[in-house]
Amino acid sequence: MEKETLSQYYIFLILIPVLCGTLARYLTLIVDYRQYPSYPNGYLIHLVTGFISSGIGAIAIPALLEKNFEAITFLFLATEQFRDVRRIEKESLQSLDDVEHVFRGEAYIDGIAKTFEARNYFALLVSFVTSLTMHIVPHKIMLINIIFGILSGVITLYILKNFSKGKAVQDIADISLAKITVKNSDLYVDDIFVTNHLGTDKSRKLVQDNGIAAIIRPKEEHFNRILNHNGQRQAIIFEICRVLGLKRYHYTRRDYETGRIAVVMVPIIYDEGAFIETIKKTPLLESIKKSYRIMDSNFNK
Structure with a gap:
């Protein structure tokens, strides 16, 4: 027993x-x-x-x-x-x-x-x-x-x-909806120039009427390096396109003076709340994280 x-x-x-x-x-x-x-x-x-x-x-x-x-x-x-x-x-x-x-x-x-x-x-x-x-x-x-x-x-x-x-984009940046403006073949998100590849009336009308855009503003200056990384911006675009679907066109563009990132697309499902929330919750990639404190300590020597 x-x-x-x-x-x-x-x-x-x-x-x-x-x-x-x-x-x-x-x-x-x-x-x-x-x-x-x-x-x-x-x-x-x-x-x-x-x-x-x-x-x-x-x-x-x-x-x-x-x-x-x-x-x-x-x-x-x-x-x-x-x-x-x-x-x-x-x-x-x-x-x-x-x-x-x-x-x-x-x-x-x-x-x-x-x-x-x-x-x-x-x-x-x-x-x-x-x-x-x-x-x-x-x-x-x-x-x-x-x-x-x-x-x-x-x-x-x-x-x-x-x-x-890990952290998400919302931890290092503020995200808000932005206005899409099409001038001739030029596409603007608020005051940020994005592209001039909208060559037909149909494409311009599609983006103007059905497009959705956001501005990503880094909370601190050193966060610009993360948001400007192609891999991080690609991850953001991928997530919002997977959630809302992609009808046509998707772009990201950086304003070099302020570090703001413009994101614009023409979704299948137009949902502003889901669009902003998806960008906020996109994870920050481990491979692109950098310690700004090391740089600051070197500059102070």
Whole structure:
């Protein structure tokens, strides 16, 4: 009977952490307007990799206690495979870019791929901490082990999500609707010249009557460098075109004197609120973030 109880105990020591880690992976598949992967095949792929990650984290502690160092070596080798997740995601998104009306761009794709690799480590760490807690807590009362393990997993997920939480365009800029003006073949958004490629009466009428535009104003001068990056502007255009659809034409243009960014398009669905909200929530790309404090310290020397 004691052996049976001990066997059940070890099953719970592995099962509960695996479930916590897999659930953590599921919770990080946030459904919003930027949703990728798409349901259901994308969910399945990432939940399975999250389950495998959780299994690695759950088995690590028992393997150490049993002094099974070969298993530990195997676990470290298994984590190397998560890099393939990033590579596969990147290749998949790059192939999808060929059939999109508006490209995501290399910088945006790289950020998405890194995010999905990191979320597998979320599952691994949540599972590992849950397993570690359940081993530390006295195992005479199994229910207490489970409760403490789940609580530690929840706290770990909360810390990891806050640590890795990225910023959005609204954190560095103010966004407002703007007026579209067409003069001959020239297109203006407020006072910013955008393009002179509207060569026909039909195209000019289409943009004037059905176009929608916004001005993005950086809150501080050093944010100009981020908003002026082609990858960041491409990400903004991609998101608003995916939300509202693209009937015809999309442009971004920077005012070099003030750092303002003009965004204009002709959407399929005309929704000013969704247009502004999408721009606000477009994530800032990790690959283009810069520390202005370093520059300031160098100038002050």
